Amino acid sequence: MPSASLSVKGRISMINFNTMNLRQENNIRRRFIMKKAARFLVVILSMMFLWGCELALIGIGASVGVGTYKFIEGKLERPYPIELQKAWDATNTALTNLQISVSGSLLEGAKGNIEGVRKDGVTVYISLKDEGQKVTTIGVRVGTFGDRIEADLVHKEIAAAAGL
Structure with a gap:
């Protein structure tokens, strides 16, 4: 059971x-x-x-493009796949197109600097550096502390003037 x-x-x-x-x-x-x-x-x-790996930011050699950038201390820097002289000419053309008057410019060897003033009195600082292998780094600072949006507009105009 x-x-x-x-x-x-x-x-x-x-x-x-x-x-x-x-x-x-x-x-x-x-x-x-x-x-x-x-x-x-x-x-x-x-x-x-x-x-902080620079290779991750700017790429290697031929893979350098206009899309990569870094924003340090108010300056927006981008590498361009063009020679220094072409970058210099494109930068001056871009400043003319944006109606920024150049107050000073200096191109020496592998470096160059341009200082300009917009119509509203804001100063624009541009630095160019030849990185070799037909790559030029262009840094743009708009205003005293750096305005990223305005610097990006200058970069877009430089890229358009360079045909990129």
Whole structure:
């Protein structure tokens, strides 16, 4: 005759079975959390190693494009895949198109500087540097502290004048 209640031996085996299932579930959860933590750690470490890497910002050699830039201390700098003289001419053309009067300019060797004034009296500083291999970095600073939006407009006009 079957009894309605489990024997003591049956209860112990059921408790052991339930405990084993809980342990397996906890192990699965731990492994999942550890994998997630390891992935997160890899991403964080990768970011730390690549932080500030110039190659990531401006590319290598022929892959230099007009789309890359850096904004440091109020100056927006971009590499252009053109020679210094062509960049110099394109910059002067862009300033004329934007109705910025040039108050001073100097081109010496592999560097050049242009200072201009907009109609509203805001000063525009432009620096050009020959990086070699037909790449010129042009830095634009508009105003005393640097206006990124206005500097970007000057860069767009320079790119258009250079035919890029």
